[in-house]
Amino acid sequence: MTLDWTERFQGTAALPRAVRDRLIDVARIIHLEEGAQVFGPANVPDSLFFLYDGRIRVSQSSDTGREITLYRVDAGESCVLTTACMLAEEAYNAEGVAETEVTAVVLPKPAFDRLVTEEEAFRKFVFNAYSKRLIDLLRVVDDVAFGHMDVRLAERLLALAGDVKEIPATHQQLASELGTAREVVSRVLSDFQKREMIAQSRGRIALIDKKALKILASSK
Amino acid sequence: MTLDWTERFQGTAALPRAVRDRLIDVARIIHLEEGAQVFGPANVPDSLFFLYDGRIRVSQSSDTGREITLYRVDAGESCVLTTACMLAEEAYNAEGVAETEVTAVVLPKPAFDRLVTEEEAFRKFVFNAYSKRLIDLLRVVDDVAFGHMDVRLAERLLALAGDVKEIPATHQQLASELGTAREVVSRVLSDFQKREMIAQSRGRIALIDKKALKILASSK
DNA sequence: CATGTTAGGTGACAAAGTCACTGAAGAGGT
DNA sequence: ACCTCTTCAGTGACTTTGTCACCTAACATG
Numbered sequence: 367m368t369l370d371w372t373e374r375f376q377g378t379a380a381l382p383r384a385v386r387d388r389l390i391d392v393a394r395i396i397h398l399e400e401g402a403q404v405f406g407p408a409n410v411p412d413s414l415f416f417l418y419d420g421r422i423r424v425s426q427s428s429d430t431g432r433e434i435t436l437y438r439v440d441a442g443e444s445c446v447l448t449t450a451c452m453l454a455e456e457a458y459n460a461e462g463v464a465e466t467e468v469t470a471v472v473l474p475k476p477a478f479d480r481l482v483t484e485e486e487a488f489r490k491f492v493f494n495a496y497s498k499r500l501i502d503l504l505r506v507v508d509d510v511a512f513g514h515m516d517v518r519l520a521e522r523l524l525a526l527a528g529d530v531k532e533i534p535a536t537h538q539q540l541a542s543e544l545g546t547a548r549e550v551v552s553r554v555l556s557d558f559q560k561r562e563m564i565a566q567s568r569g570r571i572a573l574i575d576k577k578a579l580k581i582l583a584s585s586k
Numbered sequence: 587m588t589l590d591w592t593e594r595f596q597g598t599a600a601l602p603r604a605v606r607d608r609l610i611d612v613a614r615i616i617h618l619e620e621g622a623q624v625f626g627p628a629n630v631p632d633s634l635f636f637l638y639d640g641r642i643r644v645s646q647s648s649d650t651g652r653e654i655t656l657y658r659v660d661a662g663e664s665c666v667l668t669t670a671c672m673l674a675e676e677a678y679n680a681e682g683v684a685e686t687e688v689t690a691v692v693l694p695k696p697a698f699d700r701l702v703t704e705e706e707a708f709r710k711f712v713f714n715a716y717s718k719r720l721i722d723l724l725r726v727v728d729d730v731a732f733g734h735m736d737v738r739l740a741e742r743l744l745a746l747a748g749d750v751k752e753i754p755a756t757h758q759q760l761a762s763e764l765g766t767a768r769e770v771v772s773r774v775l776s777d778f779q780k781r782e783m784i785a786q787s788r789g790r791i792a793l794i795d796k797k798a799l800k801i802l803a804s805s806k
Numbered sequence: 807c808a809t810g811t812t813a814g815g816t817g818a819c820a821a822a823g824t825c826a827c828t829g830a831a832g833a834g835g836t
Numbered sequence: 837a838c839c840t841c842t843t844c845a846g847t848g849a850c851t852t853t854g855t856c857a858c859c860t861a862a863c864a865t866g
Contacts, residue, residue: 766854
């Protein structure tokens with residue numbers, strides 16, 4: 367696969383051709399199937415991932431069985447948490463799981479170090495990635511600490527739906543998105559249903575009044 | 587102040603003499619008094635801070651008046667959130683406030699870029715700083731999303747106390763540490779008092795049974 | 807000592823998390 | 837088609853946390 371994959375990489379600091387060519391020399395391309403764990407407590411990586419295609423969900427779980435989505439890594443982004451992971455000796459319970467089939471560029475640490483040293487564009491790309499994640503996490507903290515469940519759930523439903531109107535998701539999955547319990551999601555959803563904003567069937571939710579959801583999502 | 591201040595800077599990548607000398611050329615040293623805002627929504631910095639002495643508290647506040655401490659920047663550390671701040675156009679509501687009198691080294695962005703480019707030790711220092719903060723935030727998310735109030739408060743009391751046994755803090759200040767409401771702190775503290783773990787007086791809390799607090803802090 | 811300000815207490819209620827249990831929907835085999 | 841197993845969702849009771857309104861206590865100042 368000698369494609370021009372670095373064109374995929376976005377951000378203020380898209381990688382110019384010179385850097386891309388160098389990357390191709392040192393990088394390895396891997397495929398992961400849906401559901402595969404990219405990294406986790408029992409699986410500390412020694413390389414850096416740059417996502418060419420697919421999506422990775424990064425989450426944190428409690429020892430009481432609850433879970434929360436921290437952010438998603440999309441095509442063109444890198445997963446800097448693995449870097450932090452490598453540097454920090456501490457054990458912590460974040461994990462990344464491939465949400466779709468994934469094609470990623472894997473850069474061994476020495477190669478990463480060299481590129482960071484020698485290529486300004488690459489360095490900017492990496493700094494950008496760090497900053498983006500920091501800000502993602504600030505948003506999560508804000509949400510969890512100060513947000514209301516109904517608002518957060520409405521937001522998430524809209525985000526997961528995108529352009530379509532039906533979402534394939536169980537209550538448990540939504541609870542894991544938001545870091546809450548299934549029962550709580552069930553309660554809020556049945557409220558949404560009463561107010562005719564959604565319709566439910568086993569494992570799917572239809573957003574029948576997106577407008578109302580949007581109003582709710584941007585309130586409180 | 588031509589002191590050897592870079593000796594203060596810690597981490598896996600302590601800065602060697604060569605880098606320190608270069609830093610001194612380009613850096614400006616500033617003093618801030620206790621309570622001064624280092625950065626904030628209305629005060630987006632265009633420079634990077636390296637803390638020589640003192641402590642900065644970085645917090646996030648909701649629009650409903652609640653607040654949570656994200657982490658503290660101690661002597662020898664840098665505040666990378668300002669970097670993220672600069673890169674991200676988004677407005678967000680994190681702010682840094684000097685908790686003590688502060689002496690900091692200020693590096694204008696161009697100088698920062700140059701150093702990052704040319705000095706490996708400096709680059710490592712910065713990457714380390716980013717990683718540390720990411721992990722700090724993971725911890726905050728974990729706490730807020732899954733932690734119990736009594737445990738979190740016990741932890742915080744012990745952390746704030748350090749070696750001594752009395753803490754000068756109001757219930758409101760503790761609430762702002764944990765991202766909760768004053769009434770909640772009052773309730774939990776009065777419970778601690780009933781269980782004879784602490785003693786209270788206006789604006790101060792005495793930890794009279796640290797052992798019990800420690801047990802509580804490492805449970806659930 | 808009078809007065810204003812800030813810290814802390816209280817009770818009632820709402821929102822969210824926990825627990826134990828129930829029934830319903832679908833998948834797979836026969 | 838029917839039975840069975842598993843997963844998903846609904847429910848009620850209860851606990852914890854957050855919110856609101858209001859009150860009292862402690863200190864600071866003139």
